[in-house]
Amino acid sequence: MADASSERETPAKPRLLSDPKFRALVFQIIASITVAAFIFFIVRNTLHNMESRGISTGFGFLDRVSGFGILQSLIEYNETSTYGRTFVVGLLNTILVSVLGVFFATIIGFIMGVLRLSSNWLISKLAATYIEIFRNIPLLLQIFFWYYAIGFNLPGPRQAMSVGESLFLSNRGLYLPAPVFESGFMATGLAIIGSIVAVIFLARWARKRFEATGQLFHTVYASLAILILVPALVFFASGSPMHLDYPSLQGFNFQGGVVVIPELFALVLALSIYTAAFIAETVRSGIQAVSHGQTEAASALGLRPSWTLRLVVIPQAMRVIIPPLTSQYLNLTKNSSLAAAIGYPDLVAVFAGTTLNQTGQAVEIIAITMSVYLVLSLVISIFMNWYNAKMALRER
Amino acid sequence: MNLKRISVLTAAATAGLMIAGAAHAGTTFDSVKKNGFVKCGVSTGLPGFSATDDKGNWKGIDVDVCRAVAAAMFGDADKVKYTPLNAKERFTALQSGEVDVLSRNTTWTFTRDTSLGLNFAGVNYYDGQGFMVSKKLGVKSAKELSGASVCIQAGTTTELNLADYFRANKMEYKAITYDSSDETVKAFEAGRCDMLTSDQSQLYALRIKLTDPNSAMVLPEVISKEPLGPVVRQGDDEWFNLVRWSLFAQINAEEAGVTMKNVDDMMKSADPNIRRILGVEGVKGEFLGVDDKWAYNIVKQVGNYGEMFERNVGQGSALKIARGQNALWNKGGIQYAPPIR
Numbered sequence: 038m039a040d041a042s043s044e045r046e047t048p049a050k051p052r053l054l055s056d057p058k059f060r061a062l063v064f065q066i067i068a069s070i071t072v073a074a075f076i077f078f079i080v081r082n083t084l085h086n087m088e089s090r091g092i093s094t095g096f097g098f099l100d101r102v103s104g105f106g107i108l109q110s111l112i113e114y115n116e117t118s119t120y121g122r123t124f125v126v127g128l129l130n131t132i133l134v135s136v137l138g139v140f141f142a143t144i145i146g147f148i149m150g151v152l153r154l155s156s157n158w159l160i161s162k163l164a165a166t167y168i169e170i171f172r173n174i175p176l177l178l179q180i181f182f183w184y185y186a187i188g189f190n191l192p193g194p195r196q197a198m199s200v201g202e203s204l205f206l207s208n209r210g211l212y213l214p215a216p217v218f219e220s221g222f223m224a225t226g227l228a229i230i231g232s233i234v235a236v237i238f239l240a241r242w243a244r245k246r247f248e249a250t251g252q253l254f255h256t257v258y259a260s261l262a263i264l265i266l267v268p269a270l271v272f273f274a275s276g277s278p279m280h281l282d283y284p285s286l287q288g289f290n291f292q293g294g295v296v297v298i299p300e301l302f303a304l305v306l307a308l309s310i311y312t313a314a315f316i317a318e319t320v321r322s323g324i325q326a327v328s329h330g331q332t333e334a335a336s337a338l339g340l341r342p343s344w345t346l347r348l349v350v351i352p353q354a355m356r357v358i359i360p361p362l363t364s365q366y367l368n369l370t371k372n373s374s375l376a377a378a379i380g381y382p383d384l385v386a387v388f389a390g391t392t393l394n395q396t397g398q399a400v401e402i403i404a405i406t407m408s409v410y411l412v413l414s415l416v417i418s419i420f421m422n423w424y425n426a427k428m429a430l431r432e433r
Numbered sequence: 434m435n436l437k438r439i440s441v442l443t444a445a446a447t448a449g450l451m452i453a454g455a456a457h458a459g460t461t462f463d464s465v466k467k468n469g470f471v472k473c474g475v476s477t478g479l480p481g482f483s484a485t486d487d488k489g490n491w492k493g494i495d496v497d498v499c500r501a502v503a504a505a506m507f508g509d510a511d512k513v514k515y516t517p518l519n520a521k522e523r524f525t526a527l528q529s530g531e532v533d534v535l536s537r538n539t540t541w542t543f544t545r546d547t548s549l550g551l552n553f554a555g556v557n558y559y560d561g562q563g564f565m566v567s568k569k570l571g572v573k574s575a576k577e578l579s580g581a582s583v584c585i586q587a588g589t590t591t592e593l594n595l596a597d598y599f600r601a602n603k604m605e606y607k608a609i610t611y612d613s614s615d616e617t618v619k620a621f622e623a624g625r626c627d628m629l630t631s632d633q634s635q636l637y638a639l640r641i642k643l644t645d646p647n648s649a650m651v652l653p654e655v656i657s658k659e660p661l662g663p664v665v666r667q668g669d670d671e672w673f674n675l676v677r678w679s680l681f682a683q684i685n686a687e688e689a690g691v692t693m694k695n696v697d698d699m700m701k702s703a704d705p706n707i708r709r710i711l712g713v714e715g716v717k718g719e720f721l722g723v724d725d726k727w728a729y730n731i732v733k734q735v736g737n738y739g740e741m742f743e744r745n746v747g748q749g750s751a752l753k754i755a756r757g758q759n760a761l762w763n764k765g766g767i768q769y770a771p772p773i774r
């Protein structure tokens with residue numbers, strides 16, 4: 038007792054080492070130095086060993102000419118481009134499948150999740166069957182399935198199925214007419230941007246007015262009208278400065294137009310169907326997490342069922358849905374690296390595959406590739422965290 | 434699968450490189466000796482070069498290169514462990530020590546020889562890149578192929594030659610790049626591409642893998658030089674010498690007329706060249722760190738170069754490839770080995 042009280046009387050001068058804050062700081066510094074030293078050691082050793090084994094190192098290869106072709110490129114690329122450019126081509130192809138995959142997976146997933154809760158026995162069982170099948174078959178097999186079963190059973194280019202001689206489907210992919218913009222298209226482009234901005238302002242105004250007066254405004258119809266009519270008017274007024282480039286069969290293949298290659302199609306299909314099965318479950322659990330009392334209270338207030346869903350259930354469910362949804366988006370992006378299995382030229386196939394093999398610079402290329410996936414994942418996480426914070430419960 | 438394999442291999446390579454490089458020079462030879470077998474990297478299945486037969490045994494001229502090394506080192510050609518590798522994985526597998534020798538229809542090029550930390554020990558097959566098309570297309574020459582879709586395998590010289598050829602001839606093409614030859618063949622059969630391109634010998638090998646080999650034909654053009662041979666890691670000259678001279682011994686044996694059948698009689702031959710090759714007099718196996726009968730064992734168990742060729746890819750095989758460039762230098766070809774003396 039006496040000891041305790043005497044200690045309490047001299048708190049003014051605690052010994053530095055027994056100060057928890059100071060100790061924590063010291064330990065953190067030691068830990069950081071150890072990690073840094075470890076990394077330094079590894080990097081130095083790797084470089085030393087590679088040199089002593091005659092393996093060339095460094096990033097100089099990025100400026101060398103690649104000398105190989107890539108099936109699909111969103112930017113200008115040919116054999117005389119550099120290895121650095123193969124990286125960009127691969128990266129953009131990865132981003133393309135990821136964005137498309139996330140888009141379709143979200144739509145299918147939300148629909149399936151809601152249907153799963155349908156009171157109609159058949160519909161809910163169908164949704165459940167979908168979820169159980171696609172969630173439980175390994176993704177790689179699904180990719181092969183769509184690629185081989187569908188892509189390879191289409192007719193050859195000379196027997197292609199066509200719609201009005203402008204759309205062609207064959208085992209070379211889906212060929213569509215491509216828009217070719219002429220010099221005067223600038224005005225229409227500006228009109229499109231302008232009308233988007235206008236719609237945003239309109240939505241804000243309508244919301245403010247609704248909150249202030251309770252009067253509803255049909256934002257959706259008004260927005261659609263603005264988005265379509267304004268650019269269309271400008272387009273025709275400026276003399277239709279755009280035409281379509283139709284694909285046509287020349288020699289072995291179609292020339293002209295744009296093509297959705299079967300590899301891209303199969304990959305996006307497999308990724309979205311697979312991921313959607315998980316998203317559906319996430320959506321279902323999110324909706325079920327909203328207590329039934331909320332729905333009852335809403336209908337007691339006289340809200341229509343569709344309003345109840347939109348204004349009461351979904352906003353609350355979203356809070357439960359978003360964090361696991363983020364993981365699904367991350368998974369989809371990383372799973373897109375299975376592309377190499379069917380020859381879709383993504384980052385792993387092009388850069389960590391061909392480029393790595395032609396240059397032999399495994400350590401550098403794998404390091405770059407891993408960093409890219411890390412950055413992509415972090416960007417998705419940051420965005421979803423921001424969205425999550427926006428949707429989070431705000432106490433008023 | 435593939436990606437995972439590559440990551441594992443790359444991780445292994447990286448880890449291997451990260452660990453202190455204290456002892457690596459001269460260790461392959463010793464470690465092979467200690468293990469009691471040769472770790473041999475081969476293809477995932479290319480009839481005539483390296484493929485398993487219906488009993489699961491590896492067969493082919495690339496396989497025989499490894500068998501010859503094992504015969505020289507252990508007196509037993511069966512002391513080999515095979516690792517199937519696709520084109521993308523192969524160099525990493527060798528660099529990381531997963532295999533001791535890579536004998537997988539690999540083209541000897543400047544970049545590979547000088548920047549990967551590897552050495553090519555010789556050429557066991559002189560090849561060149563060719564094209565295979567479906568007969569339905571009615572094409573007679575590669576020059577008619579502008580606009581074609583082409584199936585190829587990733588990480589090969591094929592990818593580069595293809596681009597060169599089409600560029601030089603001002604033709605367009607679309608390359609569809611797969612990881613394994615199986616996928617490449619499947620895509621070709623399904624009509625995803627108009628043609629398949631690879632080293633010409635491999636086209637013949639892949640052709641017999643088609644459901645209907647007669648539906649496809651190999652075009653006459655040969656667009657590149659593809660000297661294929663075994664590869665080892667740099668820094669172990671003893672091992673490099675053994676691999677190189679195992680191959681040279683087979684070529685010298687053919688030149689001297691020593692065969693699997695007559696090798697025992699040849700031991701009594703009076704010809705000084707044959708006596709030297711078979712280790713009866715003159716040169717000693719000890720220079721290679723192996724038994725004096727090293728070359729005898731190779732010929733006895735694997736055969737001379739010509740026998741190996743005919744058995745695997747020549748008249749004794751389904752491929753029926755003519756010797757062509759691979760005939761001995763004094764028989765109109767370019768296979769030539771320095772003398773054993």
Ligand SMILES: N[C@@H](CCC(=O)N[C@@H](CS)C(=O)NCC(=O)O)C(=O)O
Pocket residue numbers: 475476477478479518519520538539540585586588589590591612613614617631632635659661
């Ligand atoms: N000789 C060329 C090409 C070698 C190559 O990989 N060719 C393919 C032919 S499609 C092959 O052998 N594939 C068999 C496999 O992946 O196991 C090189 O060294 O780059």
